[in-house]
Amino acid sequence: RGKEPDIPYQPWALEYTMKQFPPTGPESAFERTTDPHIHTCEPLGLARIYMYPGKTRFVQTPEAVYLLHELGPAYRVVWMNAKHPEDPDPQYWGHSIGWYENDDTLVVDTIGVNDRSWLDQLGHPRTERFHLIERYKRASATEIELEMTVDDPGAYTKPWPGRRNFLKSETGFLRYQWVCSVRDNNAHYEKVGRDGNTGTTTFGK
Secondary structure, three states: OOOOOOOOEOHHHHHHHHHOOOOOOOOOOHHHOOOHHHHHOOOOOOOHHHHOOOOEEEEEOOOEEEEEEOEEOEEEEEEEOOOOOOOOOOEOOOEEEEEEEOOOEEEEEEEOEOOOOOOOOOOOOOOOOOEEEEEEEEEEOOEEEEEEEEEOOOOEOOOEEEEEEEEOOOOOOOOOOEEOOHHHHHHHHHHHHHHHOOOOOOOOO
16 A cells, blocks of 8 residues: 555645555454444545445436445446536536447446545545546456556545456346444454454444
């Protein structure tokens, strides 16, 4: 973290990232985590939603593609062959428009995202200048490839790439609903985090 060759940090963004305490991963510190999703149930948002093992379903209509996430549960609306508003109000999921390239790749262009959520579970920030391009392509009958380009000149000096692969679920969608609850987070903290914590931190306060 902080030394990734493909993440071109602005100085403040690097400093911010290194001050965060991720809840999971090789540098995790759950008992001291600064994760806004855990403390106040801020939505995971883009593109962090895909770094958890929850499922996503695509629902296509002539007007829009709906991305339904088990985590939240939450959903995104991708308006097809549309335009962004000139001055969108910053929101957790932003404003997304989409189109197909070469008949096999769904391109999703998102702007108007607020700066309240982390970009990933490691604490990388985003600003209201955040612009995300996603390209979803079916690699086989059971696999979808996603290529992302993060363009946020408020936090990074140039655009940088990301990549995810998705496999078709064998157990169906919404078998579980992952609802974030400050009460449940506190209960989990009491059971898991207290032994490693010398302070009196309470999530949601």
